[in-house]
Every structure is written in C-alpha cells, then in structure tokens.
Amino acid sequence: MAFWLIKSEPSGYSWSQMVQDHQAPWDGVRNYQAANNMKAMKCGDYACFYHSNQGREIVGIVIVVKEYYPDLSDSSGRFGMVDVQAVKPMGIPISLKAIKANPALADLPLVRQSRLSVMPIRAHEWRILLQMGNTVV
DNA sequence: GCCAACGTTGGC
DNA sequence: GCCAACGTTGGC
Numbered sequence: 001m002a003f004w005l006i007k008s009e010p011s012g013y014s015w016s017q018m019v020q021d022h023q024a025p026w027d028g029v030r031n032y033q034a035a036n037n038m039k040a041m042k043c044g045d046y047a048c049f050y051h052s053n054q055g056r057e058i059v060g061i062v063i064v065v066k067e068y069y070p071d072l073s074d075s076s077g078r079f080g081m082v083d084v085q086a087v088k089p090m091g092i093p094i095s096l097k098a099i100k101a102n103p104a105l106a107d108l109p110l111v112r113q114s115r116l117s118v119m120p121i122r123a124h125e126w127r128i129l130l131q132m133g134n135t136v137v
Numbered sequence: 138g139c140c141a142a143c144g145t146t147g148g149c
Numbered sequence: 150g151c152c153a154a155c156g157t158t159g160g161c
Contacts, residue, residue, distance in 0.1 A: 009159090031144075031158095053159055096160080115143065115158050 003126040004037065004047035005110060006062070006084070007117040015049055015059040015089065023085045026118075027071045030079055034118035038082050039068045046137060047084065048121065048129060050110070057093040058129065061137055062086055091134030104128055 006026060008014070018024060029035055041047075041064045049060040066083035074080075099105050105128060106112075109119040121129070130136065 007159090033144095056160075113142085114160060117158085 002040070002042065002045045003121040003123065004041060004045060004064075005050055005058070005108075005119050005121050006047050007050045007052045009053045010051045010055055011053070015051065015086075018049060018060065018062065018084075019086045019089070021086075023065060023083060025066075025071075025081050025083050027073050027081045029071070029081065029118060030074065031117065033116060035079050037118040037120060038080065040120075041067060041082050043067055046087070046126070049086075052117075055093075056096040058090055058099075058133060059093050060086060060089045061135065087137060088135065092132070094129060094133045098132060099129075102128065102132070 008018075013024075026038065029038065043064055043066070045064045047062050047064065048058045049062050050056075050058050062084040064082050065085045068080045068082055070077065071079045071081040096110070099108065100111055105125055108121065108125060109116050113119075
C-alpha cells in the first residue's frame with residue numbers, strides 16, 4: 001500500500017464538495033510528474049486531501065477506488081486521472097506551517113516542490129501526519 | 138498583489 | 150536541440 005497527497009484549491013473543488021460527492025474523478029491534472037504519480041496509484045491507496053492557496057492545510061483523507069484511466073477533459077489525450085472516495089476529515093487540519101515546522105517532514109514535496117499537485121508520501125511520514133491530525137484510518 | 142519556481146511553447 | 154519568452158501555480 002502506498003500513500004499520497006493531492007492538492008485542490010477550495011475555490012475550485014473543496015473538501016466539503018468531495019464529501020458531498022463521496023466519489024469523484026481527479027481530473028484536470030496537466031503535469032507529467034503529477035500524472036506519473038497518479039499512474040502509480042493502486043486501488044486501496046490512501047491520500048491526504050490538501051487545500052492549496054486558501055486554507056493551506058490537509059483537511060481530509062481519501063482512498064483510490066479507480067486506477068489511472070484517460071481524462072476525457074484533456075483534448076490532447078495525453079493525461080489521465082484516478083477516482084477517489086472521501087474517507088474521513090482530519091480530526092485536526094494540518095497546516096502547511098505545522099508541516100514546515102516539523103523537521104521529520106522536511107523532505108515532503110509539499111515543502112520542497114510547492115507546485116507539484118500530486119505527490120507520494122512515505123510510510124513514516126504518513127504515520128506522522130495522521131498523528132498530527134489526530135486521525136486514525 | 139508580488140514573485141519564485143518551473144513547465145511549455147516556438148523561433149532559430 | 151537550445152533558449153528566450155511567456156504562462157501557471159501557489160506561498161507569502
């Protein structure tokens with residue numbers, strides 16, 4: 001099982017919308033590195049749902065329920081997407097500030113490569129994040 | 138609102 | 150194939 005973090009601007013697609021939809025295609029990614037990360041996702045993998053720009057915090061957990069398939073909204077045909085399902089909100093949202101303040105999380109692409117919108121998280125980092133978020137999955 | 142980082146496009 | 154110009158993302 002692998003762990004991931006996916007970003008969304010709440011003004012575009014928020015966690016509350018994710019909860020309301022329960023399941024949603026993660027479409028609109030137009031970056032090869034992010035797309036390659038989605039290609040590596042397997043059903044049953046967990047991901048943090050992060051609010052970029054406004055909020056700047058991890059607000060919930062989702063699970064991958066459909067593996068990489070073509071994103072029909074991409075007219076070039078180059079990019080795909082996965083489907084994710086809402087699992088639960090974080091007990092305590094984890095702010096970017098708190099993540100940056102934790103030396104154990106300094107290698108997260110969220111910190112190192114702020115523009116990447118889909119990124120892997122290592123198992124030990126995942127454990128730390130869930131602990132910080134007072135969340136059990 | 139600004140700007141750093143970085144990806145993409147297109148001329149050569 | 151290089152690189153300048155430009156666009157986008159996202160933190161601050």
